Amino acid sequence: MILDLLLLFLLGLSFGSFVNAWVWRLKTGRSISTGRSMCPSCKHQLAWYDNIPVISFVFLQAKCRYCKKPISWQYPLVELATTLLFVGIYLHFSPISIQTWTVLALWCLASVFLVAAFVYDYKWMLLPDRFMLPVIAIGIVLVTMSGVQNGWQSVVPQLIAATVFTSIYLAMWFFSGGRFLGDGDIRLALAMGLLLAVPQLLVAVFVAYVVGAGVGVYLVAQKGRKRTDQLAFGPFLIIGLYFGLFWGEQIAHWYLRYF
Ligand SMILES: [Zn+2]
Known part of the structure; x- marks a missing residue:
């Protein structure tokens, strides 16, 4: 059960990260399938360790590693909200609707x-x-x-x-x-x-x-x-x-x- 929840939590975080990227790419007209993530301010390509949901935000103290411009709170908030919803749906609905x-x-x-x-x-x-x-x-x-x-x-x-x-x-x-x-x-x-x-x-x-x-x-x-x-x-x-x-x-x- 703990392992299930941990796995769901990690999946939720990656869904949240995907949502952030998707919204930004839809607005800027970039395709979701091509190219790596970049900083919206300085356009520097982000390394994988700059892009870990929530953790990178905390570790970088809400500032871009390259240009030091603030990173929006939107990113960790969306990641956390998505994770809560993801885990919440499983806990709330899976006992009732088994399908x-x-x-x-x-x-x-x-x-x-x-x-x-x-x-x-x-x-x-x-x-x-x-x-x-x-x-x-x-x-x-x-x-x-x-x-x-x-x-x-x-x-x-x-x-x-x-x-x-x-x-x-x-x-x-x-x-x-x-x-x-x-x-x-x-x-x-x-x-x-x-x-x-x-x-x-x-x-x-x-x-x-x-x-x-x-x-x-x-x-x-x-x-x-x-x-x-x-x-x-x-x-x-x-x-x-x-x-x-x-x-x-x-x-x-x-x-x-x-x-
Ligand atoms: Zn930057």
Whole structure:
């Protein structure tokens, strides 16, 4: 068990490192398969020992070995978040859904594509199709598998919820002229509708808006950001999606019992 966890931890770290590299290469137009990693400031090629997840960051004291420019906290944070998600999915889901493919799908979904989409949207206010389309595809596969296993009637409420939820986002996008949310958020809404059953979806939306409002109020109070400055909403929806995925059912049950 300890050995399993250690192995998962190391795998998670390398997935995190991959996500960082992928996001940066998508932004700069470099291919993920060619060339070695380089420092974004001085473009010096990084040796393998400059590129060990988290450890290099700590060892180099958050500065590039060659140009001494600070290395962004994004790198270790993304590596740690990916690792937590990677190990968390295994511990949370493997006892319930014994099918290996579900765990594999959730790994790709939650600890690669959604983390990459989160980082990209947070930094550049865009949810690239490169990340969102695989998320939607995984959602469709999971719904289809569920339909095949449990009968197609069982997925009808899911499909209705996904359609309604996506339509709400489509309408908000249309009537705001794309000012309040981008078209990437519509794809994210579709993915959430496909991935979460109705109670989980409601929990996800609730968490997204509460966290979003909290951060918004905090930023305005700090005066670091004017009220008019835009803040991407995708990352909050993704945080909500994680809550829905991991604890949506428990939170919904708890809510129904007490209110
Ligand atoms: Zn450098």
